[in-house]
Amino acid sequence: VQVQPTVYTALNWDSKVLFQYDLEEDDEDQQAEQCAFYPQLTSLPFEVLQQIAKHLDSFSLCNLSLTCHLLRDVCCSLLNDHGIVLLNWQRHKHVE
Known part of the structure; x- marks a missing residue:
């Protein structure tokens, strides 16, 4: 699983943060295990x-x-x- 955040900043207060997930495997258990290793902010x-x-x-x-x-x-x-x-x-x- 690869996650790439994209932050759109502007002069408005409603700037967006979009996350793009790239899932390569079909097995949900393996994906959940991989996600557990990524630290959160x-x-x-x-x-x-x-x-x-x-x-x-x-x-x-x-x-x-x-x-x-x-x-x-x-x-x-x-x-x-x-x-x-x-x-x-x-x-x-x-x-x-």
Whole structure:
């Protein structure tokens, strides 16, 4: 089993994370055994997850926080240091 995540980031808050699974074998028992050997991101210690999340931009940090409760807690713990970015658009009049 090969898993390849693709993260689509954009200026919108609804960026997608898609996972592409490449299953080569038909036997479900062998596939389940193989999947058990792949570590999950959420199995890492909280401090390691914080270090990883510190390198994300604000949009990616927001999207990561939407994935599960643990990663939301990780992202919330970084808000004091990383800050929150809000877009504040104003219309400017072009004077000719």
